[in-house]
Amino acid sequence: MAMPTIAFLECARCHQHHDAATPQTVCTFCAGPLYVRYDLSAAAGLKQRELIGKRAEDARWSGMWRYQQVLPAVETVALGEGWTPMLRSRRHPNVWLKEEGANPTGTFKARGLALAVTMARHYGIKKLAAPSAGNAGGALAAYAAAAGIEAHIFMPRDVPLANQVECHAYGAHLTLVDGLISDCGRIVAERKAAEGWFDISTLKEPFRVEGKKTMGYELVEQLGWEYPDAVFYPTGGGVGLIGMAKAFDELEQLGWVKGRRPKMIAIQDAGCAPVVRAFEQGEAACTAWQNAHTFASGLRVPKPYGDIEILKILRESGGVALALTDEQIFASLKDWASHEGILLSPEGAAATAAYDHLLATGFLKAKDRVVIFNTGSGSKYTDVIADRLRLEGFL
Numbered sequence: 001m002a003m004p005t006i007a008f009l010e011c012a013r014c015h016q017h018h019d020a021a022t023p024q025t026v027c028t029f030c031a032g033p034l035y036v037r038y039d040l041s042a043a044a045g046l047k048q049r050e051l052i053g054k055r056a057e058d059a060r061w062s063g064m065w066r067y068q069q070v071l072p073a074v075e076t077v078a079l080g081e082g083w084t085p086m087l088r089s090r091r092h093p094n095v096w097l098k099e100e101g102a103n104p105t106g107t108f109k110a111r112g113l114a115l116a117v118t119m120a121r122h123y124g125i126k127k128l129a130a131p132s133a134g135n136a137g138g139a140l141a142a143y144a145a146a147a148g149i150e151a152h153i154f155m156p157r158d159v160p161l162a163n164q165v166e167c168h169a170y171g172a173h174l175t176l177v178d179g180l181i182s183d184c185g186r187i188v189a190e191r192k193a194a195e196g197w198f199d200i201s202t203l204k205e206p207f208r209v210e211g212k213k214t215m216g217y218e219l220v221e222q223l224g225w226e227y228p229d230a231v232f233y234p235t236g237g238g239v240g241l242i243g244m245a246k247a248f249d250e251l252e253q254l255g256w257v258k259g260r261r262p263k264m265i266a267i268q269d270a271g272c273a274p275v276v277r278a279f280e281q282g283e284a285a286c287t288a289w290q291n292a293h294t295f296a297s298g299l300r301v302p303k304p305y306g307d308i309e310i311l312k313i314l315r316e317s318g319g320v321a322l323a324l325t326d327e328q329i330f331a332s333l334k335d336w337a338s339h340e341g342i343l344l345s346p347e348g349a350a351a352t353a354a355y356d357h358l359l360a361t362g363f364l365k366a367k368d369r370v371v372i373f374n375t376g377s378g379s380k381y382t383d384v385i386a387d388r389l390r391l392e393g394f395l
């Protein structure tokens, strides 16, 4: 079982090929995001699938790297990412919660940054920079520390305390910005040439999406190599949705999966819902959301870079985009904590609230098999959760 070499990078929009021998950012023709392409013929078929998880190292731990047949063949920077629990709900027999809070730094951001930092080290990059809604910054700080690379991180001033603390503890250079992730992104873009930073922003390099695709492989493997009926994904930049759709394309090409592709459900916060608005209005792309404010800080992305890809995936899968209010989200967070023993992140609670809603409207039936992503651990949000509990008179 060999890890494949990258054949080329392909633009998601104009399909031009780019060379993976040197670091690439976005498509040089149309600025679209780039996808990693391999010759997958050596990995095709059920015999190859049976090899997954069978290496000697797997006895200790392999995490998301168990899918080494479909990941780049380079030495990894690993901290324990991936192969997260798939927990069956105690109340809904057809609901599985993909517990991404089990990742290093407590969120699914670890997957994308593990691979992006792995590749950055492979290319010999010395300084990385990124804007972040919070959790990506924490994950970048950890992987950069492990790889011996400098990290320059820009976050809104009001991100959860845990995100700031982890950046400092891991030795990253953190700048808090009076503004949103879009303002942080502008600062990185303006300064990167002079500072010699490589921009590792969401979808502005090919490997964060490639790391996040492992969520698609895992959910299919954990359901016995079968698709569920629907996947609920709290959507900010949409990298996970795009990564999972790429995984499904590959799984079908490899002959590793049975059934029909799931409906992809994108969940946003009513205080910042550009994908929902564009979806409902039949638009192909998003317009920037003004005055974005959310309880779920990871969903505060006024205009995702991969908006065209996200909207296409939702529509082609027969899925939907919907927004929940902070009150609905917090009610679901408390519901899952007190009835299931799981402290969801606000983003994960947006997804569980969305499930209840789509069951009530009849869009989904109780017999439909559903995977809900809890993209992060609620423990990273104790300050934010405490504020809401105070509002309700508990603290």
Ligand SMILES: Cc1ncc(COP(=O)(O)O)c(C=O)c1O
Residues within 6 Å of the ligand: 107, 109, 133, 134, 135, 136, 202, 234, 235, 236, 237, 238, 239, 240, 241, 297, 298, 299, 345, 347, 348, 375, 376
């Ligand atoms: C916990 C959490 N969930 C969801 C998201 C949104 O992720 P994506 O950019 O893949 O849509 C974020 C992004 O910061 C996050 O931190």
Ligand SMILES: [Zn+2]
Residues within 6 Å of the ligand: 011, 012, 013, 014, 015, 016, 027, 028, 029, 030, 031, 032
């Ligand atoms: Zn292009």
